Amino acid sequence: MAVSMTTENTLAINGGAPVSATGVPFMSTALSEADIAAATAVLRGGMLRQATKCAELEERMARLSGAEYALTCANGTCALQLAYGALLEPGDEVIVPAWTFIATASMIAARGCRPVFCDVRQDTFQIDVSDAERRITPRTTAIACTHLYGCPVDIDAVEKLAAGHGLKIIYDAGQAHLATYKGKGIGGFGDAVTYSFYATKNLATGEGGMVTCNDGELARTIGLLRSHGETEKYVHGMIGYNYRMNDITAAIGCSRLDRLGAQTEARRSAAARYDRVIAGIDGIEAPATTNGATPVYHLYTCKLDPSAFRCGRDEFCAALRAEGVPTAVHYPRSLSRQPAFAPFVTEHPAVADSLSERVLCLPMHADLTAEQIGVVGEAVSKVASAYRA
Numbered sequence: 001m002a003v004s005m006t007t008e009n010t011l012a013i014n015g016g017a018p019v020s021a022t023g024v025p026f027m028s029t030a031l032s033e034a035d036i037a038a039a040t041a042v043l044r045g046g047m048l049r050q051a052t053k054c055a056e057l058e059e060r061m062a063r064l065s066g067a068e069y070a071l072t073c074a075n076g077t078c079a080l081q082l083a084y085g086a087l088l089e090p091g092d093e094v095i096v097p098a099w100t101f102i103a104t105a106s107m108i109a110a111r112g113c114r115p116v117f118c119d120v121r122q123d124t125f126q127i128d129v130s131d132a133e134r135r136i137t138p139r140t141t142a143i144a145c146t147h148l149y150g151c152p153v154d155i156d157a158v159e160k161l162a163a164g165h166g167l168k169i170i171y172d173a174g175q176a177h178l179a180t181y182k183g184k185g186i187g188g189f190g191d192a193v194t195y196s197f198y199a200t201k202n203l204a205t206g207e208g209g210m211v212t213c214n215d216g217e218l219a220r221t222i223g224l225l226r227s228h229g230e231t232e233k234y235v236h237g238m239i240g241y242n243y244r245m246n247d248i249t250a251a252i253g254c255s256r257l258d259r260l261g262a263q264t265e266a267r268r269s270a271a272a273r274y275d276r277v278i279a280g281i282d283g284i285e286a287p288a289t290t291n292g293a294t295p296v297y298h299l300y301t302c303k304l305d306p307s308a309f310r311c312g313r314d315e316f317c318a319a320l321r322a323e324g325v326p327t328a329v330h331y332p333r334s335l336s337r338q339p340a341f342a343p344f345v346t347e348h349p350a351v352a353d354s355l356s357e358r359v360l361c362l363p364m365h366a367d368l369t370a371e372q373i374g375v376v377g378e379a380v381s382k383v384a385s386a387y388r389a
């Protein structure tokens, strides 16, 4: 009896039996037969360029996200580049959280602007608006912030700050399709909102992106930037790019959009279960939600209290993997620590730095079962007990 108890408590990484021999999938990205049929129909029709399927995706996403205009594009990085291209001028300073995906900030630099890194909140991981405020200078023209992990930022606070200083706002919703703030879709807030439809995103087309906004003139400019600045056939009114989406991609997007509402609800249910499981484990904190926000849980990101354990986050994650629970770290480095940003950095925002050593993302997707969440909870408890300080 004593022997079997010991084996049961021994971490799999140390030779014990894993909590799950089969493992819990970290994500679920499979296409449905309907997605495949939608793409095939475009292939059979031979219309491979940006056409009616892109228009359909734009119309539906505009409606679902609460925006008047939506423009498809090649990917989320291009979406940022289009929004920044239309709203920023070279030399501008732009406040951006140090805790986000690289492109939110790197495309500011690519526009010839200066990214000014601000900190994020410990509880929600979202932009810390008071920290952003103290970094505003006469050269600041905009705030670019991400609804990170699928949780909207404190939009009221961002808008109040921006209005007080005459700043533009670009929201990066690459992880936040269908999220809402105070009951409204996030697509209509700020000057422009950008999305990614990368293969792992809540709405995934492989590669793909979008910009939404409420300003018709801005939408027109973005549309021109997207396609060589072409104002009429072979007349180019401005320098533009080819950042267009194609109809095969858009058809997959439209087909997947049919399920996105239900899938988002499934993610929210999974997150609610996780919240209950994590609340019972000392030293690990569940993600908090911005007041008024309804997140879509692209990622379910917890925070480890380093003083509670005799191991670091990476060792904790390695032990979880051995138990059958894969995790991910978004992100292992604050953006202010990225070599590419060295010329712009004068200080390293402290919370972002600490998060880089503390966060871990648990498996999260629409197909996660209650049983699998139970397995994750058991594995996290087992590893937490084994490493308890």
Ligand SMILES: Cc1ncc(COP(=O)(O)O)c(C=O)c1O
Binding pocket: 075, 076, 077, 078, 100, 101, 103, 104, 146, 172, 173, 174, 175, 195, 196, 197, 198, 207, 208, 209
């Ligand atoms: C928040 C955020 N912004 C921008 C991007 C860039 O999008 P893409 O990979 O489609 O270029 C991503 C992810 O990939 C992201 O997570």
